[in-house]
Amino acid sequence: MNTSTLTSPASTSHYPSAGVAQAIETHTLSVIVDNEPGVLARVIGLFSGRGYNIESLTVSETEHQKHLSRITIVTRGTPMVIEQIMNQLDRMVPVHRVVDMTVSARSIERELAMVKVRGKGEHRVEALRLADAFRARVIDATVESFVFEITGAADKIDQFVSLMLPLGLVEVSRTGIVAIARGPDGM
């Protein structure tokens, strides 16, 4: 039922052509910032205000003496948008450095998850067996539940979680991705 008389015919798009289409890529950015009040709000506000995506975000103070925090952001966009995100971040006053970990291709990405599974009998045994295969550790146990701790690339965790689903998955808590470059040099 058409309730609106103001809507335009569905056949014609009113939006201008987006120009030459660029492929959407996923990039992991490491950002070193002053650990001052509001700095995370600035970074998040930039992403929401300019319509960029955040797929994952982690933040913690990493150099206590200098009060520096490291933010790791996984974002998606065309190469031009990714470049724009980096430049927008870089020009913020409390931002010291921005590095695209994906471009360097020599970075390691890891995520930690805690996975709670509830079950009895065969399901319980199977969950333990799979946890062993994935090198997940049991960090809490009751007679009818486990909490596993698993570390690895995000897709490994995705896979582990999907395997736990039929075995009584209760909930998952994930840290989001952290990344660091290989080799002797810092960022």
Place this chain on the structure above:
Amino acid sequence: MSKEMTGAEMIIQALIDQGVEHIFGYPGGAVLPIYDALFHQQQVQHILVRHEQGAVHAAEGYARSTGKVGCVLVTSGPGATNAVTGLADAMCDSIPIVCITGQVPTHLIGNDAFQECDTVGITRPCTKYNYLVKSIEDLPRVLHEAFHVASTGRPGPVVIDVPKDIQFASGTYTRPKTFAHRGYVPKLKGDPARIEEAVALMRHAKRPVFYTGGGVINSGRKATELLRELVRATGFPITSTLMGLGAYPASDPQWLGMLGMHGTYEANFAMHECDLMICIGARFDDRITGRLDAFSPGSRKIHVDIDPSSINKNVKVDVPILGDCTQVLEEMLRLWKAQPGDSHGPAHKSWWKKIELWRARKSLAYKPSTDLIKPQYAIQRLYELTKDRDTYITTEVGQHQMWAAQFYGFEEPNRWMTSGGLGTMGYGLPAAVGVQLAHPGSLVIDIAGEASVQMTMQEMATAAQYRLPIKIFILNNQYMGMVRQWQELLHGGRYSQSYSEALPDFVKLAEAYHGVGIRCEKPGDLDDAIREMITVDKPVLFDCVVDPSENCFPMIPSGRAHNEMILGDAAEKLDEAITEEGKMLV
């Protein structure tokens, strides 16, 4: 120098140490200690505005006409939220502003106290940087750092939110020797290899054009001089954005006029057909580029900008140069002089021939009238009668703004104050207050529309109080003209809410504000009326009654390319001129 004083005294001392002579503001509960400190000294003069938005615009006008930082002092809550429009305006146009806001005492923050708002949260996206000062020890550093951040790199507004207990607290004031934020180091010097590459392209270009913007003016007087020297040395044509007017003299034959949505035919066609675009301190804004995928398709592009996020944002460029205009232009000029390109050869002759053909199209032409004042004619007469004086022009936003940009010839920088990025109606009157204060003996004119000017009309009282003889030249067409024009072009002439009904009698209004009102309705009376306006030593509201149906042309409709302009004399086929896609754009 190190001295014990209260937070409020530190604020005034820091202003003095920064060389601030005027601060625009409005008192309130959360800034009373600062106002008390102001009371006890003579060095900083406080200008009492009638609305906080006006305070920021006045500071913007002050900053843009002097190159200094504009200062604002407002109270917490509504004081801060009223200032937000001005801050957003200064952010868009890269104007250095330091705005001190009062805040409820530290222990009440987050308590929904009277006149409390999350000032740093609200102003975060519309400032270059902002601070909430929670300790008296931080205050001296923050105050000086704020001036540094506001005025360096790409300039912008900085807010310092100071809780009332911090204003009362005592501490040691020292002027820090360095106040650079650790993570904030603007890059000023362009990469020499890139500059070399750019000049090499310039030497071999056949159809080059300079496209400059407000960055040149922000960079300072020297950048303007270097730009002029480089443009003359190369012999290339030059156009500029709305923000960049005055960097290159409008009377010069190499000047093509403003480009963009309401730019000249020759400027936009030169941009479309050039083989080398040299963009200096401009940002490829949507008013400039028109349809992006058809923007200057055959050119290589050089882009000089101090802000890395302006480069490759909308348009991919071939030679990006990150740096300050002054330094980059100096280097470009040095390289060009060492080995000039052949800019007078046959290729350049034929390029200029093409440009002269476009220029001969006379895209700013309009149908003159003997019984109605055409708005374009009004600006032309205003220009002719004021050009030999020491004149500063501010504007509001809309048709009159574009006509001012098209018909008022700017020969010098810092003479043109207009809200370009945010497009804030109500900017011009308070901006004129700020300009007049900085230049007491000069002629300061706000070219206004009757709708815009009513948004900040109360600042007439400020002008009267400080005896600032600003001239408000209102092109009164009884419509929000640009809205009416778009409704005519895009919405079938359905003038929804754009008629300025129940207009005040501007002559009486001027008198009510202790100023002088002048009304002019006939082209034949205009010159005398303008002369009268100039000689009056009081604020003037000049009610210039103009043709209500005049449209601003040329125009690149939204979603169209530079070579698809509508010209005034071809405006009969308007319905076909705008695509369905274009109607969706702003």
